[in-house]
Amino acid sequence: MNVLYPVFVMFALTFFVQIQLGMKRVAAVSGGRIDPKYYRAYQGADEPEDLQIYSRHLINLYEAPVLFYVIVIIASVTGQAGTLPILLAWLYSLLRLAHSYVHLGSNKVLLRFRLFLASLLVLAALWGTVLIGMLMR
Template sequence: MQPIAILYPAFVMALLTFVVAVWLLHCRIKAVKAGLTPLYFKLNHGAKLPDYLVQATQHYDNQFEMPVLFYVVLLLAYVTQGADLPMISLAWAFVVTRVVHTVIHLSSNRLRWRRDVFLLGFAILVTLWGWLLAHLLTNS
């Protein structure tokens, strides 16, 4: 397996972020057409947002929380030559959890499912960091 393969999941995560951004734009346009004042988006206050817009906004914000640690661990694995098959597999598993989390959050928003998928992704991310640390400690 080529070490560069550790970066491919990052591209898919970035694509997911772009898709969520487009969805957020769609929701904002829908809200404005339904009567939300466009001035709200200039000041970020002064109106009650519809639930679907709050949900989309929260999910977009989520893309800049745990995934940031994901990008960092992938880059560190690449530059330290720690990108082995288990790490690459874990990276893809994390991406799958984030895609499933997105689908749940932006559709049914069933909290139990969302929580379970989130916790699985969290565990995978912690494992990625642990795997990288083990690589660094055994190869330094």
């Protein structure tokens, strides 16, 4: 198994959310829910709540996951992509999928927070595992 496969999962998730957001924005403008001028500088009347949720979620996919991409590349380049890092990488990507499902679906805040926190802990464990492996080499 390759440690890079979960990166493709994260790419697919990010790409999916980006496309969904674009389609929702087009529908909102076409349906008269928001003035297209809003998107010139993102000022004026607020976006409808569903668009705000998708926008915020997309931004979130460019925050902590960046640290995931970095550590997976480090693990791959340094030869630290053994069983545990691979399992942690898969667990991280699956937790992020679950987080997205909740955030863009029911949006139950406590469940969403728990999934986010779990993903951060897994990410920290992945960083620690790779670092220890590098130090012991």
